[in-house]
Amino acid sequence: MTLKFGVIGTGAIGREHIKRITDKLAGGKIVAVTDVNLDSAKQAVEQYSLDATIYEDDQALCQDENVDAVLVTSWGPAHEQNVLNAIEAGKYVFCEKPLATTAEGAMRIVQAEMKHGKKLVQVGFMRRYDPGYVQLKNAIDANEIGEPLMVRCVHRNPEVPETYGTEMAVVDTLVHEIDVLHWLINDDYKSVQVLYPKKTSRAHAGLKDPQIIILETKSGIIINAEVFVNCHYGYDIQCEVIGEDGVAYLPEPASLVTRKSAQLSQSIMTDWKVRFIDAYDVELQDFMDSIKQIGEPNGPTAWDGYIAAVTTDACVKAQNSGQKEDVALEEKPAFYDNKAAVN
Ligand SMILES: NC(=O)c1ccc[n+]([C@@H]2O[C@H](COP(=O)([O-])OP(=O)(O)OC[C@H]3O[C@@H](n4cnc5c(N)ncnc54)[C@H](O)[C@@H]3O)[C@@H](O)[C@H]2O)c1
Numbered sequence: 001m002t003l004k005f006g007v008i009g010t011g012a013i014g015r016e017h018i019k020r021i022t023d024k025l026a027g028g029k030i031v032a033v034t035d036v037n038l039d040s041a042k043q044a045v046e047q048y049s050l051d052a053t054i055y056e057d058d059q060a061l062c063q064d065e066n067v068d069a070v071l072v073t074s075w076g077p078a079h080e081q082n083v084l085n086a087i088e089a090g091k092y093v094f095c096e097k098p099l100a101t102t103a104e105g106a107m108r109i110v111q112a113e114m115k116h117g118k119k120l121v122q123v124g125f126m127r128r129y130d131p132g133y134v135q136l137k138n139a140i141d142a143n144e145i146g147e148p149l150m151v152r153c154v155h156r157n158p159e160v161p162e163t164y165g166t167e168m169a170v171v172d173t174l175v176h177e178i179d180v181l182h183w184l185i186n187d188d189y190k191s192v193q194v195l196y197p198k199k200t201s202r203a204h205a206g207l208k209d210p211q212i213i214i215l216e217t218k219s220g221i222i223i224n225a226e227v228f229v230n231c232h233y234g235y236d237i238q239c240e241v242i243g244e245d246g247v248a249y250l251p252e253p254a255s256l257v258t259r260k261s262a263q264l265s266q267s268i269m270t271d272w273k274v275r276f277i278d279a280y281d282v283e284l285q286d287f288m289d290s291i292k293q294i295g296e297p298n299g300p301t302a303w304d305g306y307i308a309a310v311t312t313d314a315c316v317k318a319q320n321s322g323q324k325e326d327v328a329l330e331e332k333p334a335f336y337d338n339k340a341a342v343n
């Protein structure tokens with residue numbers, strides 16, 4: 001069975017995913033596309049020689065009977081409505097992060113999915129599929145470093161556009177750490193605080209950059225996360241988990257080491273597309289395979305999207321108050337504990 005996708009948003013990651021589903025992964029096909037910029041949708045169809053219907057809006061795309069699953073790769077603020085339209089039409093949804101830009105928005109999706117009665121949504125938190133993070137998780141779960149006590153992590157982008165504001169540092173960027181870290185250390189967040197170090201001269205007027213976000217978990221683990229989106233030198237993701245018995249580091253991506261002209265050097269990546277290429281491939285393959293095998297997506301759920309949204313809301317509050325802010329989650333519905341059985 002081929003899973004037929006309708007794509008909402010044919011920008012950077014939309015095209016990356018179209019390309020991997022079309023040329024690289026097994027069992028998927030793009031049959032419909034839409035974008036608020038219709039020319040972009042047309043270009044994507046041409047670029048990848050797709051046999052796909054071009055729709056003027058997301059609702060019409062979701063209603064297409066030929067579409068089995070909707071790939072939401074529009075801008076963050078559009079995700080909530082895109083996902084709700086897909087659920088309304090009874091379609092599976094793979095939604096890029098963030099699931100919604102507010103906790104209320106994410107909760108509306110959770111409620112719509114529960115009302116539908118079956119899991120349909122997977123959120124694009126691809127780091128859970130990254131081989132390095134998987135290694136780190138296996139080491140923690142196998143108790144190789146003992147009880148985790150502290151985590152230090154770094155999320156650096158070379159630059160960001162003028163449209164990227166202070167809140168996006170948490171809603172668009174830190175959201176990756178927010179999702180992957182609670183999964184990694186098997187804990188829930190209790191509070192968050194945001195500090196602003198000296199501002200880089202490379203950040204535009206409306207952006208505070210870098211930022212340090214301190215997250216405390218229910219068991220007392222302190223996470224120190226740096227977001228620095230004008231670091232200039234590369235795309236750099238680091239994570240170090242300090243346990244009672246030892247320390248585990250996220251492996252650096254493999255890169256050639258050279259010795260030349262009295263220099264020992266190694267390159268640093270500059271682009272998220274390349275840094276997490278394996279993770280994107282595996283997450284989308286898993287989405288397609290699990291729908292075929294168990295009738296529902298297997299990856300990060302709408303509830304994970306809700307946890308992330310509650311935590312980013314608290315971070316935004318902390319950005320503005322300068323105080324420690326609580327992360328207050330609703331109780332997890334049993335709906336999100338159950339996994340479908342293999343058919
Ligand atoms: N998982 C990751 O590592 C990762 C990487 C990049 C982007 N993203 C996420 O993917 C999303 C898209 O990012 P991008 O870099 O591709 O942005 P982009 O600006 O390159 O592309 C977004 C596209 O969506 C279209 N669009 C916006 N609103 C729409 C709507 N309501 N209906 C239809 N089309 C609409 C825009 O016209 C644009 O073509 C963002 O939420 C971003 O956070 C995730």
Ligand SMILES: O[C@H]1[C@H](O)[C@@H](O)[C@H](O)[C@@H](O)[C@H]1O
Binds near residue numbers: 157173176229272
């Ligand atoms: O949308 C992108 C993407 O999610 C990248 O992985 C992240 O490093 C960027 O900060 C973000 O803007």
